[in-house]
Amino acid sequence: MSKNIREEGLEKPVDVAEYLFRRLYEIGVRSVHGLPGDYNLVALDYLPKAGLRWVGSVNELNAAYAADGYARIKTISALVTTFGVGELSAINGIAGAYAEHVPVVHIVGCPSTVSQRSGMLLHHTLGNGDFNVFANMSTQISCDTARLNKPSEIPFQIDNALRECWIRSRPVYLMLPTDMVKRKVEGKRLETPIDLSEPPNDGEREDYVVDVMLRALHAASNPIILVDACAVRHRVLPEVHDLVEKTRLPVFVTPMGKGAINEGHATYSGVYAGTGSHPDVAARFEASDLVLSIGALKGDFNTTGFTYRTSQLNTIDFHSDHCKVRYSEYPGVAMRGVLRKLVERVEVARLARRPSIHVANEAQKRRDPSPTVTQAWFWPRIGEFLRENDIVATETGTSNFGIWETKFPRGVTGVTQILWGSIGWSVGAAQGAALAARDAGEDRRTILFVGDGSFQLSCQEVTTMVRHKLKVTIFLIYNEGFTIERYIHGMDAEYNDIVRWKYVDVPTVFGGTDETVRKFVIKTKDELDALLSDKQFNEASGLQFVEVWIPKEDAPRALKLTVEIGAKNNAKMED
Structure with missing residues (x-):
């Protein structure tokens, strides 16, 4: 009752x-x-x-x-x-x-x-x-x-x-x-649908902030744009793209913001992460006298150990709940409305636009005479394999740092966890990303790069890929253990070693068959070249598993720099 x-x-x-x-x-x-x-x-x-x-x-x-x-x-x-x-x-x-x-x-x-x-x-x-x-x-x-x-x-x-x-x-x-x-x-x-619209900024406060920004932007002699993770997460990329297109200012991304900008755009100028950046990228970025920083998350791995060579006096910050112009902070003024008005009101004729730099995949430049696959060559070569609208998932470790050297085609979405950095995250994340693309009605390849050590933590999720017939290509980097940890501490320590698995058999153990899974073991540059040029492999019609052999002590340049700087910072803290 x-x-x-x-x-x-x-x-x-x-x-x-x-x-x-x-x-x-x-x-x-x-x-x-x-x-x-x-x-x-x-x-x-x-x-x-x-x-x-x-x-x-x-x-x-x-x-x-x-x-x-x-x-x-x-x-x-x-x-x-x-x-x-x-x-x-x-x-x-x-x-x-x-x-x-x-x-x-x-x-x-x-x-x-x-x-x-x-x-x-x-x-x-x-x-x-x-x-x-x-x-x-x-x-x-x-x-x-x-x-x-x-x-x-x-x-x-x-x-x-x-x-x-x-x-x-x-x-x-x-x-x-x-x-x-x-x-x-x-x-x-x-x-009645849930109201998902963001609360608008106070009009007068927003107008004031935009005016302050415009004065700084019009007065700058070498302004640039830097796009970071929260621009993606808080869904302001349409506004960012409009700003880039209208101003034609050089635009950079951070490692966590990779994929946010069309890297084929005429003003795209590379990945900036402090001293871990390509030298040409760092030189161009650090010559600027005004940085429009959109959605920054300045963690240690995103900045190569906090090595940005920029000043807050030369920075305008855009965030989801506030903006900052130099040292003046404006709480409650969210970036979306500010970016829209900035696009509307910026006077292009008053902008001092310096040339952007040309960014390219340097596979041929990085190719040494040895048949061995190296980190320095692998990542630019992958850039030549990628196609428009791919989803690229990278794991904490060599993959997260190596992908900095890969120039993405238009529409590629980067899926990476640089701040939290949970080892094994990428395998599950790739499954979820591939399923989301299919749920959205999009025919996109999902490509996962994961180290052998990380893969052992979460490899079971391959069975979910098999179960749902997802189009995922897995590049497993076989380098005999936890390479990122080796560089941080203990290059030959037992705790950074792992048991050698028969990795290409994993999809079969977890429910795949020879008809549903294609498997490859790659030990040389020529073998990888041949695979990446194969038409059927490029079609990626189902699950594909590629074990790529890379030397244990080889690592991307950016990773080496980051852990070296991190070790110095830790030593200072101990002192």
Whole structure:
């Protein structure tokens, strides 16, 4: 009787799980990652009703990595885990998404509200009656945390969390008790889409900031543009592209911003990362007297150990929640509106535009007489293999640094985790990215570069690629262990060694067949040249696995510089 009383005031009753999943579909999610568990099973039954596909992964950590990769292509993603054991396995992946501004909706199926109030000694708990301990952990890596305990509040909680996830481009956490899954809430709200528009800046404050920026820009003798990760994560690339196109100023990207700009554009001038940059790129960038820095995340690996040779006096910073002109900060003035007005009002005739530098893949220049595949040659050669609109995922280690030397064709999306840097992330992320591209109706190749050490941490996600028939080409760099760690400390240390696997057999062990997976072992430059020129290989119609042999002690120039500077910084701190 009490249930009917609660529901009789509802105009269009709908179950909580259906409400949640329909909202996810509305904001662009089509596939949901995660693992089943007894506290989320009933909720998972609602996925098909909302038009969503269950992905399934082999463990929650990989599922979180995959959700991260999915969101980088499809703008937002969803992950479902079970209480305690499941969500804690995923928490590293969610932390990475938080650090790198990636919007992931983390839904945790949990014990019923009755069980929680009674403090029952249930499995997957710490045995202390505290059912909020794990949610409390997640508050530190979520921009919104909602416990869906009261039906009258649940629709608002869901809508608010999804809006926060989208606007702030960071994970949110939804705790869904088993007895709330089928409870009725007001479905009429579903007729009104969630408002995902960003709050506009105050008009007068925005105009003032734009005027200050324009005075600096028109007065500069050598202005340039630098595009970083948050320009991508906070979806201002259309405005950035308009600014580049109108001003024709030299434009650079950071390692975390790689792929944000069309690298075939006439004013594209390379990857700037302090002393790790190509010498010509560094010289051109550091000659500037004004840097328009858009969406900066100045972490150590993104700046080669904080080696930017620029001054804040010569910098204008654009961020998602504030802007800064030299040392003057303007809180609450978000970059999107500012960039739009800057494009509208900049006087091109008053700009001092110095020449850009020419950036090219230097495969022939880097090719030495030895047959051995080297890091210096490999990455420019890969640049010749890439085609427009590819998705390129790179792993923490040599791949993240080597890809700096690869010039991308138009439309290539870089998927990389440089700030959080969780080893093994890229395998799951590549799966999620490939699935997101397919969900978006895009015929794109997804190409993964991962070291042998990293691959051993998360290789099981290959089975999810097989299961969903995804088009992923995996380049496994076989260099006998953790090369990045060797350069940081312990070149010959046992803890940086790994067991030699039969890597090309992994896809078969995980469910692939000779008909569904193509496998290659590459030991020389000529062998790699032949493979990258092969028509069938370039078509990448299914899963492809390439084991590339590179010497153990070989590493990209940028990696060597970064760890060398990091070691010096650590030594200073110890002193």
